[in-house]
Amino acid sequence: MAQIKLEKISKTFRTKRHTVEAVKDVSLEIDKGEIYGIIGFSGAGKSTLVRCINLLERPTAGEVYFDDIKLTSLSASSLRRQRKKIGMIFQQFNLLSSRTVEKNISLPLEGGGRSRAEIDKKVSELLEYVGLSDKAKAYPSQLSGGQKQRVAIARALANDPEVLLCDEATSALDPQTTKSILNLLVKLNRELGITIVVITHEMAVIKKICSRVAVMEHGEVVEEGDVFSVFADPKQQITRDFINTTSNLSEVYELIEQNSPVVQLKSGEKLVKLQYLKAEVSEPLISAVTQKFGVIFNILFSDVEIINGCPLGGTVSILSGENSDEAIEYLKEKGIHAKVIKDAAIS
Amino acid sequence: MQQFLENLIPNVMSKPDELLEAIIDTLIMVGIAGAISFVLGLIFGIIITVTKRGGVLENKIIYNILDKAINIFRAVPFIILLTWVLPISRAIVGSGIGVSGAMVPLVFGVVPFFARQIESALAEVSSGVIEAAQAMGLSPLAIIFKVYLKEGIPTIARATTLTAINLIGLTAMAGAVGAGGLGDFAIRYGHNRFQEDVTWVTVIIIVVIVTIVQLIGDLAVKKNTH
Ligand SMILES: Nc1ncnc2c1ncn2[C@@H]1O[C@H](COP(=O)(O)OP(=O)(O)OP(=O)(O)O)[C@@H](O)[C@H]1O
Ligand SMILES: [Mg+2]
Numbered sequence: 173m174a175q176i177k178l179e180k181i182s183k184t185f186r187t188k189r190h191t192v193e194a195v196k197d198v199s200l201e202i203d204k205g206e207i208y209g210i211i212g213f214s215g216a217g218k219s220t221l222v223r224c225i226n227l228l229e230r231p232t233a234g235e236v237y238f239d240d241i242k243l244t245s246l247s248a249s250s251l252r253r254q255r256k257k258i259g260m261i262f263q264q265f266n267l268l269s270s271r272t273v274e275k276n277i278s279l280p281l282e283g284g285g286r287s288r289a290e291i292d293k294k295v296s297e298l299l300e301y302v303g304l305s306d307k308a309k310a311y312p313s314q315l316s317g318g319q320k321q322r323v324a325i326a327r328a329l330a331n332d333p334e335v336l337l338c339d340e341a342t343s344a345l346d347p348q349t350t351k352s353i354l355n356l357l358v359k360l361n362r363e364l365g366i367t368i369v370v371i372t373h374e375m376a377v378i379k380k381i382c383s384r385v386a387v388m389e390h391g392e393v394v395e396e397g398d399v400f401s402v403f404a405d406p407k408q409q410i411t412r413d414f415i416n417t418t419s420n421l422s423e424v425y426e427l428i429e430q431n432s433p434v435v436q437l438k439s440g441e442k443l444v445k446l447q448y449l450k451a452e453v454s455e456p457l458i459s460a461v462t463q464k465f466g467v468i469f470n471i472l473f474s475d476v477e478i479i480n481g482c483p484l485g486g487t488v489s490i491l492s493g494e495n496s497d498e499a500i501e502y503l504k505e506k507g508i509h510a511k512v513i514k515d516a517a518i519s
Numbered sequence: 520m521q522q523f524l525e526n527l528i529p530n531v532m533s534k535p536d537e538l539l540e541a542i543i544d545t546l547i548m549v550g551i552a553g554a555i556s557f558v559l560g561l562i563f564g565i566i567i568t569v570t571k572r573g574g575v576l577e578n579k580i581i582y583n584i585l586d587k588a589i590n591i592f593r594a595v596p597f598i599i600l601l602t603w604v605l606p607i608s609r610a611i612v613g614s615g616i617g618v619s620g621a622m623v624p625l626v627f628g629v630v631p632f633f634a635r636q637i638e639s640a641l642a643e644v645s646s647g648v649i650e651a652a653q654a655m656g657l658s659p660l661a662i663i664f665k666v667y668l669k670e671g672i673p674t675i676a677r678a679t680t681l682t683a684i685n686l687i688g689l690t691a692m693a694g695a696v697g698a699g700g701l702g703d704f705a706i707r708y709g710h711n712r713f714q715e716d717v718t719w720v721t722v723i724i725i726v727v728i729v730t731i732v733q734l735i736g737d738l739a740v741k742k743n744t745h
Binding site: 259283 | 669
């Protein structure tokens with residue numbers, strides 16, 4: 173069952189001079205317990221879309237359902253009750269600078285009929301969960317970016333939400349810290365069963381933690397599906413562009429352009445790009461082909477990653493040997509996308 | 520010492536009681552008018568912030584009325600305001616002159632200014648933090664008290680200092696129309712009777728008061744900035 177359902181959501185911003193259609197007719201269903209990614213370049217409308225989920229932004233048209241409750245027709249106070257079940261974290265962390273770490277985390281709990289002792293207990297549990305017990309009395313200005321985001325996560329978890337919305341939560345962090353925050357998100361997805369919606373412009377984030385992805389461009393969702401299929405068989409140019417941002421395979425084209433000695437072919441050699449598209453294909457195929465056809469693969473680039481437990485990616489290599497054409501045919505039969513980029517016999 | 524002062528500031532030393540009374544009157548006017556203006560200005564500043572477009576209690580009508588009213592009162596020079604609000608003053612405090620008569624015009628003169636100061640102080644509270652508070656399901660009242668007023672303390676303290684200093688100036692001006700206080704003291708003796716030393720002493724006392732207010736304000740800002 174879909175936990176979050178967006179039905180034909182549109183959001184148009186009207187300013188004095190122009191109107192911006194930030195989100196156009198987007199329908200999405202996000203299931204309970206999954207990590208759902210929304211990727212797009214800057215200005216694609218990702219933030220606007222995710223802010224429509226908890227109605228920080230009122231859609232101009234369309235409906236939002238959460239647990240089958242139609243949020244778009246709730247009163248202000250009922251909406252606030254539902255919002256407590258939807259945590260949110262931001263790129264800029266948005267902690268209160270006047271409050272200590274523990275007071276930031278207790279903010280959503282205050283005034284909810286809980287006793288001081290209950291709140292304190294909950295706060296220290298949360299601090300422990302995000303690994304910041306020693307920073308309870310610190311002020312946000314005394315923390316690193318990664319620590320601030322952990323506090324923000326703890327605060328978002330205070331009301332035991334069912335969903336966590338993350339708007340570019342790792343975009344202000346270095347790669348190492350990004351990794352640890354992503355691991356934390358996966359942990360709370362697995363251990364607490366929280367549905368996570370991740371907004372990002374980084375393909376690496378999607379690859380690392382998401383099970384399904386929606387690709388946004390100019391306010392529209394142009395491609396959607398489980399991460400592996402979208403990656404393996406992108407339908408849209410923008411999706412390919414995103415895939416290329418995390419793959420080094422396309423660097424070969426730059427080398428060719430620069431006439432690099434690395435890609436100078438001797439007679440009988442071919443420059444080939446192999447891409448694994450099917451989940452069952454794995455690397456041993458190359459060595460199998462090497463033996464079977466007596467060919468040699470000199471691998472220049474390799475970019476094979478495990479996504480959702482399946483290898484995805486490919487290699488660029490110089491192929492030599494008499495039976496290289498047969499070898500390529502064989503690989504194609506096995507479901508590998510093989511492309512000869514440059515052929516010594518032709519060029 | 521006594522001798523020395525009597526030579527240096529003879530006209531002040533001849534009426535120490537009057538000077539003391541003038542100081543006390545000034546402090547009373549600044550204190551009471553300041554306290555009332557602080558509360559009213561804060562309330563109006565908050566209302567205009569939250570009813571603004573995109574605010575947590577967006578309300579076009581309230582915003583527009585308040586916005587226009589503040590602009591009108593800010594446009595009126597204080598010296599004109601003094602006579603303009605005289606009837607209101609009589610109605611509220613029963614008198615148009617003296618220390619109590621000056622209260623009403625002082626409040627009218629300060630509140631619009633302070634409300635604008637509060638508005639810009641609260642505008643410095645990051646919109647992201649307000650959004651985070653909304654996202655966690657906080658009510659508008661909780662957002663006002665727990666987020667705006669807490670996060671805004673340093674800037675509110677700065678605005679309060681500025682306004683208090685402004686108010687001291689207005690109080691002296693109110694002295695011109697017989698409100699009492701240091702302004703009145705300086706005009707009556709320093710200006711009208713050419714007792715220059717009275718003017719000097721008044722100026723020094725006012726500078727001391729302003730400096731103390733500024734120091735307290737700076738301390739409050741510093742203590743609340745983390
Ligand atoms: N409050 C607003 N008023 C007017 N236009 C807006 C507003 N918020 C967003 N927009 C516009 O809507 C479009 C989508 O913005 P949005 O912030 O959703 O993009 P995004 O995909 O999150 O981009 P980024 O990766 O830069 O955060 C942009 O053209 C932006 O200028
Ligand atoms: Mg954004």
